[in-house]
Amino acid sequence: xxxxxxxxxxxxxxxxxxxxxxxxxxxxxxxxxxxxxxxxxxxxxxxxxxxxxxxxxxxxxxxxxxxxxxxxxxxxxxxxxxxxxxxxxxxxxxxxxxxxxxxxxxxxxxxxxxxxxxxxxxxxxxxxxxxxxxxxxxxxxxxxxxxxxxxxxxxx
Numbered sequence: 001x002x003x004x005x006x007x008x009x010x011x012x013x014x015x016x017x018x019x020x021x022x023x024x025x026x027x028x029x030x031x032x033x034x035x036x037x038x039x040x041x042x043x044x045x046x047x048x049x050x051x052x053x054x055x056x057x058x059x060x061x062x063x064x065x066x067x068x069x070x071x072x073x074x075x076x077x078x079x080x081x082x083x084x085x086x087x088x089x090x091x092x093x094x095x096x097x098x099x100x101x102x103x104x105x106x107x108x109x110x111x112x113x114x115x116x117x118x119x120x121x122x123x124x125x126x127x128x129x130x131x132x133x134x135x136x137x138x139x140x141x142x143x144x145x146x147x148x149x150x151x152x153x154x155x156x
Contacts (some may be wrong), residue, residue: 003070003077004105005042006036006130006141012049013121021049028053030109030128031141035059037136045153068129069097076101079108081149087112087125088155105132107145108115113155126156 008030016025028047032055035043042060047053069080080097091110098106108129113122130141 002039002134003108004039004132004134004136004140005068006032006034007042007044007067008032008046008047008128008130009125010047010053010128011123013123016049017124024053025049027103029055030107030126031130032057033142034136034138034140038140066151067127070133073099079106079131081108081110081129081151083093083110083151084112087114087115089153091151091153095151098147098149100131100133100147102134103132103136104146105130105140106147106149107141108149108151110151110153111153126152 010025010028012025014019016022022040022120032043032045034041037059043057044060045055045057047055067082067084069082071078076099078097083094085092100106108131111124111126113124116124130145132140
């Protein structure tokens, strides 16, 4: 399956919910240039409060994570983001899977609040999935997405 996957995960605690720290968090990018690498490609970028929201990037040898289900059907890539079983709020109504023709890409965002982590304090996370069907230029995800699915919810 020829897909280019980029996960951008921004995580924070109560400390970054307001004020200057929230401004830094909100300024964190949701997309990055892709590394020049053969497909399939999974590029993960983590931006954590503990690191001052500085990006920490890695290429993952496994082609796709368990948080997304991909299937090729009739020449189109069927993309379905799977919500975390541990994150709140629960999402009982979810968007349907999206079909991408070769050369198309999408951005899918979802956020969570996790409890019992970090010494019992809440941990917040915004997950952004940038995903293309087929080979794309390294700067593809830096533009405006032609398809955008927004599952961000009020998590405070």
